[in-house]
Amino acid sequence: xxxxxxxxxxxxxxxxxxxxxxxxxxxxxxxxxxxxxxxxxxxxxxxxxxxxxxxxxxxxxxxxxxxxxxxxxxxxxxxxxxxxxxxxxxxxxxxxxxxxxxxxxxxxxxxxxxxxxxxxxxxxxxxxxxxxxxxxxxxxxxxxxxxxxxxxxxxxxxx
Amino acid sequence: xxxxxxxxxxxxxxxxxxxxxxxxxxxxxxxxxxxxxxxxxxxxxxxxxxxxxxxxxxxxxxxxxxxxxxxxxxxxxxxxxxxxxxxxxxxxxxxxxxxxxxxxxxxxxxxxxxxxxxxxxxxxxxxxxxxxxxxxxxxxxxxxxxxxxxxxxxxxxxxxxxxxxxxxxxxxxxxxxxxxxxxxxxxxxxxxxxxxxxxxxxxxxxxxxxxxxxxxxxxxxxxxxxxxxxxxxxxxxxxxxxxxxxxxxxxxxxxxxxxxxxxxxxxxxxxxxxxxxxxxxxxxxxxxxxxxxxxxxxxxxxxxxxxxxxxxxxxxxxxxxxxxxxxxxxxxxxxxxxxxxxxxxxxxxxxxxxxxxxxxxxxxxxxxxxxxxxxxxxxxxxxxxxxxxxxxxxxxxxxxxxxxxxxxxxxxxxxxxxxxxxxxxxxxxxxxxxxxxxxxxxxxxxxxxxxxxxxxxxxxxxxxxxxxxxxxxxxxxxxxxxxxxxxxxxxxxxxxxxxxxxxxxxxxxxxxxxxxxxxxxxxxxxxxxxxxxxxxxxxxxxxxxxxxxxxxxxxxxxxxxxxxxxxxxxxxxxxxxxxxxxxxxxxxxxxxxxxxxxxxxxxxxxxxxxxxxxxxxxxxxxxxxxxxxxxxxxxxxxxxxxxxxxxxxxxxxx
Numbered sequence: 001x002x003x004x005x006x007x008x009x010x011x012x013x014x015x016x017x018x019x020x021x022x023x024x025x026x027x028x029x030x031x032x033x034x035x036x037x038x039x040x041x042x043x044x045x046x047x048x049x050x051x052x053x054x055x056x057x058x059x060x061x062x063x064x065x066x067x068x069x070x071x072x073x074x075x076x077x078x079x080x081x082x083x084x085x086x087x088x089x090x091x092x093x094x095x096x097x098x099x100x101x102x103x104x105x106x107x108x109x110x111x112x113x114x115x116x117x118x119x120x121x122x123x124x125x126x127x128x129x130x131x132x133x134x135x136x137x138x139x140x141x142x143x144x145x146x147x148x149x150x151x152x153x154x155x156x157x158x159x
Numbered sequence: 160x161x162x163x164x165x166x167x168x169x170x171x172x173x174x175x176x177x178x179x180x181x182x183x184x185x186x187x188x189x190x191x192x193x194x195x196x197x198x199x200x201x202x203x204x205x206x207x208x209x210x211x212x213x214x215x216x217x218x219x220x221x222x223x224x225x226x227x228x229x230x231x232x233x234x235x236x237x238x239x240x241x242x243x244x245x246x247x248x249x250x251x252x253x254x255x256x257x258x259x260x261x262x263x264x265x266x267x268x269x270x271x272x273x274x275x276x277x278x279x280x281x282x283x284x285x286x287x288x289x290x291x292x293x294x295x296x297x298x299x300x301x302x303x304x305x306x307x308x309x310x311x312x313x314x315x316x317x318x319x320x321x322x323x324x325x326x327x328x329x330x331x332x333x334x335x336x337x338x339x340x341x342x343x344x345x346x347x348x349x350x351x352x353x354x355x356x357x358x359x360x361x362x363x364x365x366x367x368x369x370x371x372x373x374x375x376x377x378x379x380x381x382x383x384x385x386x387x388x389x390x391x392x393x394x395x396x397x398x399x400x401x402x403x404x405x406x407x408x409x410x411x412x413x414x415x416x417x418x419x420x421x422x423x424x425x426x427x428x429x430x431x432x433x434x435x436x437x438x439x440x441x442x443x444x445x446x447x448x449x450x451x452x453x454x455x456x457x458x459x460x461x462x463x464x465x466x467x468x469x470x471x472x473x474x475x476x477x478x479x480x481x482x483x484x485x486x487x488x489x490x491x492x493x494x495x496x497x498x499x500x501x502x503x504x505x506x507x508x509x510x511x512x513x514x515x516x517x518x519x520x521x522x523x524x525x526x527x528x529x530x531x532x533x534x535x536x537x538x539x540x541x542x543x544x545x546x547x548x549x550x551x552x553x554x555x556x557x558x559x560x561x562x563x564x565x566x567x568x569x570x571x572x573x574x575x576x577x578x579x580x581x582x583x584x585x586x587x588x589x590x591x592x593x594x595x596x597x598x599x600x601x602x603x604x605x606x607x608x609x610x611x612x613x614x615x616x617x618x619x620x621x622x623x624x625x626x627x628x629x630x631x632x633x634x635x636x637x638x639x640x641x642x643x644x645x646x647x648x649x650x651x652x653x654x655x656x657x658x659x660x661x662x663x664x665x666x667x668x669x670x671x672x673x674x675x676x677x678x679x680x681x682x683x684x685x686x687x688x689x690x691x692x693x694x695x696x697x698x699x700x701x702x703x704x705x706x707x708x709x710x711x712x713x714x715x716x717x718x719x720x721x722x723x724x725x726x727x728x729x730x731x732x733x734x735x736x737x738x739x740x741x742x743x744x745x746x747x748x749x750x751x752x753x754x755x756x757x758x759x760x761x762x763x764x765x766x767x768x769x770x771x772x773x774x775x776x777x778x779x780x781x782x783x784x785x786x787x788x789x790x791x792x793x794x795x796x797x798x799x800x801x802x803x804x805x806x807x808x809x810x811x812x813x
Binding site for chain 1: 607
């Protein structure tokens with residue numbers, strides 16, 4: 001049915017972008033709700049709240065970058081049309097950031113909500129809250145790097 | 160830091176305190192117990208008055224903002240405080256009474272507006288209730304006559320004449336009545352009912368069972384009269400509101416004076432707060448405080464110039480606050496340090512190291528020559544145009560230095576607004592160049608050489624961590640904690656270096672690999688032998704072995720630096736995406752317009768998102784990976800007795 005791996009590569013691009021984006025959307029959404037609660041009391045905290053709200057947003061970016069690099073490498077925006085095996089490899093690579101990004105997005109969103117509550121009570125807690133929230137990010141990063149390393153090396157693979 | 164004690168004549172108190180406050184040289188130290196012969200002067204009541212005036216000014220300013228918004232530029236929040244001559248203070252002081260009166264007027268007007276608005280809401284409710292009674296030609300409060308009971312009210316159901324008659328009769332056939340329906344709508348019938356006074360009780364019962372309710376607004380006038388009266392009153396109240404609003408708008412011209420006056424009272428309140436802490440005798444008073452060593456001479460000169468006084472100083476103890484001293488390069492990063500914690504006396508001041516790594520890592524993550532240049536220029540302009548206060552200036556400088564680093568990293572990664580130069584070149588000429596071909600110097604493309612860049616990132620991480628541990632080593636040596644220095648820190652540093660050599664050996668040669676492995680194993684043995692030294696018996700062996708488990712934390716620390724690659728890549732790829740989108744609309748005029756719009760908006764978004772990401776993650780690398788190795792914190796910052804003003808600052812005397 002398929003003569004080349006284009007379909008699977010595109011599924012991979014979608015998975016990476018959509019799942020990671022889903023995680024970030026949920027994370028940022030929850031954090032934004034919490035920060036708006038704080039802002040309704042004291043709008044001068046906007047800058048700090050914005051930082052904490054945006055922290056769970058990076059997963060979506062990572063997913064998008066993996067998706068974009070797949071598009072660049074699979075013949076849609078450049079590169080050669082992948083073979084079946086290469087297409088499947090793209091698909092496999094995208095799972096890491098897709099799933100890792102989604103779940104860490106949820107988790108970071110929850111951490112961000114608590115961080116917002118903490119720095120709403122006392123401004124001096126802000127840097128601690130910020131650092132604690134970024135602790136979650138390492139797992140999204142690791143997923144991203146695995147996906148990235150595979151995606152950029154697939155076109156060179158003779159499979 | 161020195162502990163200083165200034166003894167001066169009481170008659171000089173005002174002058175001396177004012178000069179000390181202007182110069183911001185000392186932090187006043189609170190003394191709990193008075194020495195014999197000394198006592199404190201209670202000026203709380205004056206202080207309260209000043210503070211009340213501050214609040215008064217503050218409130219009136221926020222009211223002014225509400226009714227006559229100040230026209231502000233987008234960037235005006237960068238602007239520094241207004242500079243005034245020391246002589247102008249006297250003028251402000253003599254005007255302050257008048258200004259406070261203006262504030263009172265503003266607040267009174269505001270109160271009238273609030274009260275009237277509330278009254279209008281009440282009137283509106285009454286009017287709504289009266290509306291259904293407009294046709295009634297007797298007052299709602301009409302009392303029973305000698306022979307007839309009068310009921311005015313409503314039932315929660317819609318009736319017409321016949322239905323109401325039936326309903327009433329059904330409840331009690333004996334009741335004699337006459338009624339007139341005034342108004343009916345869904346679920347409401349308003350009517351007047353007359354019954355013989357002898358049957359009043361009976362009528363009440365009947366009406367109650369049907370759910371009769373009297374109107375909320377009772378009045379002894381007919382509803383029509385009452386309505387017109389209320390409407391008149393409403394108009395009057397509204398006029399009042401308008402008059403007050405206009406009055407506030409007119410008073411808005413005093414805004415600057417109010418700001419200055421607020422600062423004047425704030426400064427005075429601060430001064431009286433200090434006077435409260437001072438020790439007095441009949442003729443002299445004493446200021447206790449802390450002063451940084453280098454400012455001591457300045458203080459002596461100042462005091463001798465303005466008063467007759469005696470100053471003594473001694474070296475401060477460990478409770479003393481800490482003043483960080485940094486050069487122009489590292490000063491901007493001081494705020495990053497104090498956001499974490501001010502250094503205690505056991506710590507060294509890590510600001511220079513922090514500053515270097517902060518600029519370095521930020522640049523690596525943001526990594527775009529175009530964005531870097533933009534940051535440097537934009538901040539340069541803001542600094543020139545607005546002359547911000549010191550704190551804001553330092554924050555801006557921080558990003559300016561980061562911008563320089565971003566610029567150079569951008570050149571290394573071959574990224575200038577992403578790949579904008581080649582995209583534009585290809586767009587106009589139809590060529591198919593790449594950045595690497597265009598730039599005359601060799602670049603390191605994070606997309607192609609991701610693995611190389613990741614190794615480089617982790618290598619930088621290793622250096623960063625080793626520097627952190629080096630600080631710990633130095634601190635331990637300074638405290639003569641030899642075990643802590645050589646066993647706890649030194650062995651681990653050597654071990655990490657051993658691993659690095661080992662890793663390099665995999666790529667370079669077998670011999671290097673064995674040397675690295677040798678170092679690592681030797682250190683591991685050393686750790687097993689020394690890490691249990693504070694425990695007893697079997698604990699010595701277990702403690703030693705268990706300490707090797709820490710290697711996992713070092714590995715996760717090192718891997719954390721892969722974010723340098725990830726964020727660097729993110730900036731570049733996002734910029735490329737926007738460039739690609741921008742050129743998608745072809746070479747027509749419309750296409751060009753779209754291109755310009757998309758480029759500007761896209762790169763603005765990219766700068767916003769990734770500058771934030773780079774800032775946060777650089778900070779995290781400093782706090783979590785580096786500071787955890789050596790930094791204790793918990794010191795108190797030096798907070799000098801100064802002009803704690805919002806709008807004005809006093810020009811320094813030359």
